[in-house]
Each structure stands twice: as structure tokens, then as C-alpha cells.
Amino acid sequence: MVTFNVKTELDIANGARGEVTHIVLDEREPPVQQEEAKIQLKYPPPYVLVKLHWTKAGQLPGLPAGVVPIVPMQKKISITVGNQQRTVTRTQLPITAAYTFTDYQSSGASSIRLLQDFDDKLFTQHPSEFLRVEDQRLEKLDAETRQWWEDRRQRRSSVSNEDR
Numbered sequence: 001m002v003t004f005n006v007k008t009e010l011d012i013a014n015g016a017r018g019e020v021t022h023i024v025l026d027e028r029e030p031p032v033q034q035e036e037a038k039i040q041l042k043y044p045p046p047y048v049l050v051k052l053h054w055t056k057a058g059q060l061p062g063l064p065a066g067v068v069p070i071v072p073m074q075k076k077i078s079i080t081v082g083n084q085q086r087t088v089t090r091t092q093l094p095i096t097a098a099y100t101f102t103d104y105q106s107s108g109a110s111s112i113r114l115l116q117d118f119d120d121k122l123f124t125q126h127p128s129e130f131l132r133v134e135d136q137r138l139e140k141l142d143a144e145t146r147q148w149w150e151d152r153r154q155r156r157s158s159v160s161n162e163d164r
Contacts, residue, residue, distance in 0.1 A: 002050075004073060004094035010057040012068060018052035020097070021067055044091055047071045070095055 002016040025032070026043035047069040059065045072091045079086050126132040 001096050002052075002070070002094060003096050006070065006094055007057070010068075011055045012052065012057065012070075016052055016054070018050045018066075020048055020095070021051050021064075022049040024048065044072050045093070048093055048095065050095065 002012060002018075003014060005014050006012040023045050024047050025041070025045055028043050029041060032039055049063065049067050050070050051064065051067045053066075055066055055068060057066075057068050060068065063069075070093060072093050075090050075092075077088045077090065079088055
């Protein structure tokens with residue numbers, strides 16, 4: 001999801017959703033082996049290609065329709081260290097890899113899809129028999145504790161009524 005108004009006239013704006021199709025590595029990065037599942041970058045990518053679900057951007061030469069490059073943005077922040085003013089520059093891609101919606105931010109989002117490609121058993125069968133039994137034990141203990149407090153409240157109430 002795009003996290004900043006990059007080009008609002010092309011709908012590349014805060015909240016625009018899409019899929020990362022390619023991360024272009026900085027030329028100073030060492031070659032990456034295809035077998036590596038996780039790599040640590042030393043330099044930020046010069047750009048990331050994102051296929052937006054909706055954009056007014058025309059097809060760019062050499063890219064599929066709807067795919068746009070997203071470049072890092074820089075923000076300068078002035079800070080005071082002791083008696084000195086310093087400037088810190090933060091460089092960050094204006095995208096986030098995962099997202100959720102809150103009810104006050106989701107106006108206009110007609111199809112919210114948070115989970116997909118899951119085995120139905122994940123939702124219809126308990127993940128662990130031990131945890132299921134423990135849940136039952138805790139629910140029973142909770143009911144007993146509630147009943148104990150309710151009985152105690154009623155005894156106090158009846159004692160205070162007798163005193164009147």
C-alpha cells in the first residue's frame with residue numbers, strides 16, 4: 001500500500017493498493033543467490049516496481065500496464081544535540097508491505113481482503129488438542145470464579161438488607 005501522496009493526479013496516493021512485482025537493487029549490492037530466502041541490504045533500492053490495483057498512469061515503456069516505479073523519498077529533520085543544530089536525512093520507500101483497515105479510514109474501500117489462500121481446516125479445526133483441553137479448563141475455572149463472586153455479592157446484599 002502506498003503511504004504518501006506521490007502523484008495524486010495518477011492515483012498514486014496514500015492508501016493506493018497494489019502488489020510489488022520487482023525490487024531493483026542498488027548497483028553497489030553484491031549479487032544475490034536465487035536460493036537465498038532472506039537477504040540483508042546495505043543500500044536502499046533505487047526503486048520498486050508496483051502493480052497498482054487502480055491508477056490513471058499510462059503504460060510506461062518496457063513495463064506491463066498498471067506497473068509504476070516507486071522511488072524512495074527523503075525527509076530532512078532538524079535536531080538539537082547539545083548546543084548544535086544538526087540535520088538528519090531519512091530515506092524511505094513510501095510503501096508498506098502489509099496493511100489493515102480501521103473503520104474510520106476505510107471509506108471508499110469496497111473490497112477488503114485480509115486473508116486468502118488458506119486451508120479451510122485452519123478455521124474449522126482446533127490447532128491443538130492440548131490447547132483445546134486447556135481452553136475448556138480455563139472456561140470452567142472462569143465460570144466457577146464468576147459464580148463465587150456472584151454468591152459473595154448476594155450474601156453481602158442479604159446481610160446489609162437484614163441490618164436495615
